[in-house]
Amino acid sequence: xxxxxxxxxxxxxxxxxxxxxxxxxxxxxxxxxxxxxxxxxxxxxxxxxxxxxxxxxxxxxxxxxxxxxxxxxxxxxxxxxxxxxxxxxxxxxxxxxxxxxxxxxxxxxxxxxxxxxxxxxxxxxxxxxxxxxxxxxxxxxxxxxxxxxxxxxxxxxxxxxxxxxxxxxxxxxxxxxxxxxxxxxxxxxxxxxxxxxxxxxxxxxxxxxxxxxxxxxxxxxxxxxxxx
Ligand SMILES: Nc1ncnc2c1ncn2[C@@H]1O[C@H](COP(=O)(O)OP(=O)(O)O)[C@@H](O)[C@H]1O
Ligand SMILES: [Mg+2]
Numbered sequence: 001x002x003x004x005x006x007x008x009x010x011x012x013x014x015x016x017x018x019x020x021x022x023x024x025x026x027x028x029x030x031x032x033x034x035x036x037x038x039x040x041x042x043x044x045x046x047x048x049x050x051x052x053x054x055x056x057x058x059x060x061x062x063x064x065x066x067x068x069x070x071x072x073x074x075x076x077x078x079x080x081x082x083x084x085x086x087x088x089x090x091x092x093x094x095x096x097x098x099x100x101x102x103x104x105x106x107x108x109x110x111x112x113x114x115x116x117x118x119x120x121x122x123x124x125x126x127x128x129x130x131x132x133x134x135x136x137x138x139x140x141x142x143x144x145x146x147x148x149x150x151x152x153x154x155x156x157x158x159x160x161x162x163x164x165x166x167x168x169x170x171x172x173x174x175x176x177x178x179x180x181x182x183x184x185x186x187x188x189x190x191x192x193x194x195x196x197x198x199x200x201x202x203x204x205x206x207x208x209x210x211x212x213x214x215x216x217x218x219x220x221x222x223x224x225x226x227x228x
Contacts, residue, residue: 036056050069
């Protein structure tokens with residue numbers, strides 16, 4: 001088996017990283033070698049080895065085998081803003097070729113890759129470069145993380161339509177209880193199940209501090225691995 005999943009979300013800050021880390025743990029619990037990747041990250045700190053991003057570090061830490069940081073995160077842009085703006089500020093041209101080369105190196109050492117996108121689905125990776133171009137180039141299956149909060153129905157439906165319209169495959173979605181104040185979660189989950197054209201792979205509990213192993217147990221990996 002050799003597969004890449006691309007994790008997108010209904011918005012920024014709704015749990016893509018939390019769910020991606022949980023997915024890595026869940027895949028590893030099935031005995032797979034699974035590596036996380038954040039091809040383009042904005043918002044980095046300068047460390048001894050270079051610019052480092054929290055999302056990418058979390059994905060690297062959840063990976064087995066552990067990849068070289070530069071392969072997990074080929075574009076680490078310092079400013080915590082839209083990648084296009086962060087790239088301009090850093091004088092960096094973000095392009096597909098280095099991402100594909102890094103992805104190929106990861107694919108050579110791990111059966112499963114979990115690739116976290118930026119923001120929501122329509123957020124560009126760079127000037128003239130949409131996330132769907134990367135998804136198609138690495139032939140990834142898309143997993144949509146739905147941040148369970150007001151407005152998520154519209155965001156989820158629009159995202160599912162856009163993924164299909166961009167010629168990509170949505171193979172499942174994960175509900176994430178990012179907002180502990182949001183009530184009627186079960187009602188919303190039922191509406192989402194009816195509205196979305198792919199199965200629910202699990203619902204992650206609100207877990208301040210985020211125990212990824214606990215969250216991983218909520219993901220149906222059998223469904224994930226059989227969906228294509
Ligand atoms: N299920 C959850 N329970 C508690 N906090 C969560 C949960 N999911 C996400 N968070 C928190 O919400 C914030 C955004 O989550 P994150 O995974 O970084 O989102 P994204 O990757 O989509 O930007 C983080 O501070 C994260 O710890
Ligand atoms: Mg993230």
